Amino acid sequence: MNDFEEFNVTPELTLDPFQEEKKETPQIYQETEPETPEIVLTPEEKNMVSAFAEKIDLANSNMILQYGAGTQKKIADFSETALSNVRTKDMGEVGTLLTDVVAQLKDFDTEEDKGFFGLFKKSGDKLSNLKAKYDKAEVNITKICDAMESHQVVLLKDVAVLDKLYQLNLNYFKELSMYILAGKKKLAQAKSVELPELLEKAQKSGLPEDTQAAKDFAAMCERFEKKIYDLELTRAISLQMAPQIRLIQSNDIAMSEKIQSTLVNTIPLWKSQMVIAIGLDHATDAAKAQRAVSDMTNELLKKNAEALKVASVETAKESERGIVDIETLKSTNQTLMTTLDEVMKIQEEGRARRQSAEEDLQRIENEMRDKLLEMSRASHT
Numbered sequence: 001m002n003d004f005e006e007f008n009v010t011p012e013l014t015l016d017p018f019q020e021e022k023k024e025t026p027q028i029y030q031e032t033e034p035e036t037p038e039i040v041l042t043p044e045e046k047n048m049v050s051a052f053a054e055k056i057d058l059a060n061s062n063m064i065l066q067y068g069a070g071t072q073k074k075i076a077d078f079s080e081t082a083l084s085n086v087r088t089k090d091m092g093e094v095g096t097l098l099t100d101v102v103a104q105l106k107d108f109d110t111e112e113d114k115g116f117f118g119l120f121k122k123s124g125d126k127l128s129n130l131k132a133k134y135d136k137a138e139v140n141i142t143k144i145c146d147a148m149e150s151h152q153v154v155l156l157k158d159v160a161v162l163d164k165l166y167q168l169n170l171n172y173f174k175e176l177s178m179y180i181l182a183g184k185k186k187l188a189q190a191k192s193v194e195l196p197e198l199l200e201k202a203q204k205s206g207l208p209e210d211t212q213a214a215k216d217f218a219a220m221c222e223r224f225e226k227k228i229y230d231l232e233l234t235r236a237i238s239l240q241m242a243p244q245i246r247l248i249q250s251n252d253i254a255m256s257e258k259i260q261s262t263l264v265n266t267i268p269l270w271k272s273q274m275v276i277a278i279g280l281d282h283a284t285d286a287a288k289a290q291r292a293v294s295d296m297t298n299e300l301l302k303k304n305a306e307a308l309k310v311a312s313v314e315t316a317k318e319s320e321r322g323i324v325d326i327e328t329l330k331s332t333n334q335t336l337m338t339t340l341d342e343v344m345k346i347q348e349e350g351r352a353r354r355q356s357a358e359e360d361l362q363r364i365e366n367e368m369r370d371k372l373l374e375m376s377r378a379s380h381t
Helices: 043-055 063-064 067-085 092-107 121-205 208-320 328-380
Strands: none
Touching: 043 121, 063 208, 063 328, 067 121, 092 208, 121 208
């Protein structure tokens, strides 16, 4: 704001605009609503205009030439200073920085890998990649935030400077209006009083010098009227600058608020979400690992229970089983009985055959004896 300390913030009228100006420390201007283009003067300022109008000498061509030139020069210097401030700042970079923040956040990928078998192999790599991306993004965003904070400081200073510019412009607008009011008042007096008097004097005297004096005064009035018109054009420019200053100031404030929102909302929220994402990743991995352990434990318990059931049943069966099964005894007994029956049958059959053989042997023996007796008898006969 030091660039504008040389400009006065109170209306000042002078017939010698290029005298050495005293430097005054301006008061800090707080933002106000734009004033109406219609100039409103205080009683003191109205008295100043009336007193100043009395001092105007239309016969002084140099005074007419310099009339209001001081304020016009102030506006020119003021515009140049404002332009210099604008030229030294490239606010387009702020938009680029905001875009870079968005790009960094979009580039941060937190998509999870799926698949049970990739739990222990991929989980560690995924978490490492997540942390690596976070660290890289954090470094870049920190640099961007530092640059944005610097730009925010510049923008806030610009807002204060623009407040000063606006107040200075209002002051110059009032000064020009006071010059115009004083000039028109003097011009009206000259045309209605002084010029008619000169014309009447020339007409009565008929002297060439009186006629020339009337013509010169009429020409000076014409020049002064044009000068007032030039001041009105300059005032129109000053009037246009007021909304332009406020528009630029509004844009700076909006950009500063956007930066502030990014610094205090977007970035901290992103960091919080990253902490939550990493924490959720840890919790998810732990839950998956716990689920895998629980599944393995349940499966092992089921298998052990099944094996225990089979072993217990077999053991119980074996423990309740005798040395020799009753079925085996029954089978053995049945086999033994069958064997005995067959032996008895064989014995009976053998006995029967022996009896039959004894009978046959007896018969054979008897036949043999009979045959021998028969042969003995035959030999004796």
